[in-house]
Amino acid sequence: MRTAAHPRPADPLLDALRAIVGPAHAVPGEDAPGALVDILQRHTGRARAVVRPANAEEVATVVRLLAAERVPIVPQGGHTGLAGGGTPDASGTAVVLSLSRLDRIREIDLDNDTVTVEAGAILDTVREAAHAKGRWFPLSLPSGGSCTIGGNLATNAGGTQVVRFGNTRALTLGIEVVTAEGEIWNGLRGLRKDNAGYDLRDLYIGSEGTLGIVTAATIKLFPLPAAQQTALLKVSGIATVIALLRHARRGFGAALTGFEIVSAATWRLVAAKAPEYRLPFAPEDGDDLWYVLIEIADEESEAHGRERLEAVIGAALEAELADDAVVAESLAQREAFWAVREHGLGEAQKRDGWNAKHDVSLPISRIPDFVADTGAALRREFPGVRVFVHGHAGDGNLHYHVARPEGTGPDYWDAHERPLRALVHRAVTARGGSICAEHGVGQLKVHALPDSKPPLELALMRRIKAALDPNGLLNPGKVLAP
Ligand SMILES: Cc1cc2nc3c(=O)[nH]c(=O)nc-3n(C[C@H](O)[C@H](O)[C@H](O)COP(=O)(O)OP(=O)(O)OC[C@H]3O[C@@H](n4cnc5c(N)ncnc54)[C@H](O)[C@@H]3O)c2cc1C
CATH class of the missing domain: 3.30.43.10 (Uridine Diphospho-n-acetylenolpyruvylglucosamine Reductase, domain 2)
Structure with a gap:
């Protein structure tokens, strides 16, 4: 002091x-x-x-x-x-x-179905404001009570409803940006069609503060659904999970808003480390057992949504695409399912100790062989490591977390983190996947990026950076290594 x-x-x-x-x-x-x-x-x-x-x-x-x-x-x-x-x-x-003080909702345009909001507004506050006007703001993240619209745009955040609505980029119609020179570009157009030249909006979205500073955005809204229905299924085998996804897409069409998966190992960890989260299925042994959270939004009515959910899930059980299923009977039960997914998994892993988190995406068809081969390779090269997988399987996005062997201390990572991450990244890249699905590159993956992208792609990114931030002052050392 x-x-x-x-x-x-x-x-x-x-x-x-x-x-x-x-x-x-x-x-x-x-x-x-x-x-x-x-x-x-x-x-x-x-x-x-x-x-x-x-x-x-x-x-x-x-x-x-x-x-x-x-x-x-x-x-x-x-x-x-x-x-x-x-x-x-x-x-x-x-x-x-x-940007925390730029937190105003500037306008909700009900005819255009858009909200124009400043960058520092908290995501859940914007969702609630839209809801109060009878509109659905579908970006939904477990961190929604703290993250901001500007951060969501800067990271092109995904979340739990991408399967229906796409990520933040797909939701954003216009942005306002302060450039590296300190000019204000007002691109707050609420247009669903605009092919007048290069798409600067999409360049800034996902650029993690390295090209400009987002100060506001105009984002799409949707009608509130009549009802949301949620079910949790137990599924044997990751290949069956993907077959179930196909079945759910066909059965629900555009009504499918969520398709989240949790591995049995992660489920068991929640039971052991975070027992305050009540699990709808008791934990079981098994390496290739999965829990799938399905959510639909029905436009017609509660009863219609329920009937539809039960019909499609009943057919899945009959076709042996799931071993068991529970449908949430009340809002409280639905919230309890989501609490496990959104908070229980993270809490249990936090209590277990730091683990090497990978936020990866793959072509959905490659998820089964990625899961099988990468798990086997990790166990071979790093005996005793524990793999915890969950994710937005409907978007091909896995949160692939690797914990150190029981009985080792945090110093395990001194020698093992780098080669272990490299193994996972190679497995992703070899299958045409991305090592940064929704959390961005930041500084965490800045040195891994060059191994996962063609040199020309990186060179083009550097040219864009040089054009928009010639003095390299915006968030240096993030996304692109200096
Ligand atoms: C429990 C938990 C769950 C999460 N779940 C998800 C999930 O499901 N999906 C997902 O995508 N992410 C998830 N995240 C990650 C995180 O919440 C998102 O990346 C979110 O979009 C970050 O918003 P923020 O306001 O906190 O940004 P910050 O963390 O403050 O910043 C993130 C990046 O954006 C830049 N930035 C921030 N604001 C601006 C701005 N106005 N202009 C330019 N650059 C800016 C920063 O420099 C930084 O590079 C989760 C995080 C937690 C803690």
């Missing part, structure tokens, strides 16, 4: 930032420790300052100041990102630019 005898040296940059945003909204980095470490406590950095502008104009003024001083900028939303993208590096030279 500093004492009056050792006052903090004055920083003229901090004074200049305070002149733009007000004294309370720009602080030295060390006074905002939460901004310097990621949610998984895997990446810790330092910052010269943390600044919280109130609107797009202030963001632009801050960016112009920092650009003139050649100060790196790390945009930050809810700081729930899982790839370390919003955490500054250890140099202490960067300024963290928090």
Whole structure:
């Protein structure tokens, strides 16, 4: 702690930032420790300052100041990102630019079925505001109570309803961006068709704060469904899970909004480490046993949705695509199913100790051989490791987590993390998959990216970065290695 005898040296940059945003909204980095470490406590950095502008104009003024001083900028939303993208590096030279005060819902246009919202608005708050107007905002993440719309756009977030609505990019019609030079580009068009030139919107979406700073977005809304129905199924064999997905797509059509899977090993871990989550099926032994959460949204009525769910699931049981099934009888039961999926799995793994998380996607047809071969290779090369898989199987997205062998300490990872990750990444790339399905590259995968993409693709990305951020000040060291 500093004492009056050792006052903090004055920083003229901090004074200049305070002149733009007000004294309370720009602080030295060390006074905002939460901004310097990621949610998984895997990446810790330092910052010269943390600044919280109130609107797009202030963001632009801050960016112009920092650009003139050649100060790196790390945009930050809810700081729930899982790839370390919003955490500054250890140099202490960067300024963290928090969008948290840009949290207004500017407009809900019921005829156009859109919401225009500022970047710092919390995802679940926007969902609730749309709901209050009789509209469905279908982006849904377990982190929805903390993550922001700007962060969702910057990471092109996925979540649990992609199977029907696509990821954030598919939902976004327009954006407002502050460029690396501090100009405000108002691309807030609520258009479903716009082929007037290059698609700048889609370039900024998913760029993780390395090309520009998102300050607002116009996003599609949908009619609220009459009813949502949820079921949990027990399925033997990952190949059968994929056959069940085909069956569900055919049976439910556009009504299918969720198809989530959890491996039996993960299920058993929840029972052992997080028993407060009540599991609808008792844990069982088995390496290739899966639990599948299916959700549908019916446009007609509760009774119609229920009938439809029971018919399609009944047919699945008859065709031996599932061993057992339970249908949620009430909202409380539905929420309990989702609580296991959204919170129980993470909680159990947290209590088990840090594990090597991989957020990968594959062509759905390649999921069975990826799961079988990668599990076998890991057990061969790294005896005793425990593999915990869950994910958005309807989108080909697996969260493939590898825990150290029982009885080893965290130092197990010193020698094993790098080769173990390389094995998983090779298995994904060899099958035409992606090593960054929905959480982004951030700093976590920045060095792995070159092995998973053709050199020309990386070169094109670098050209885009050089064109839009010529001084390399926007989130340096993220997505592309310096
Ligand atoms: C429990 C849990 C569950 C999760 N589940 C999912 C899931 O199902 N699907 C999924 O996709 N993700 C998931 N995530 C990851 C995370 O919530 C998402 O990536 C989310 O979109 C990040 O939003 P944020 O506001 O927290 O962004 P931050 O973490 O603050 O930032 C993420 C990245 O975006 C950049 N950024 C943030 N705001 C802006 C902006 N306005 N302009 C430009 N760049 C910006 C940052 O620099 C950083 O690179 C989960 C996280 C947790 C903790």
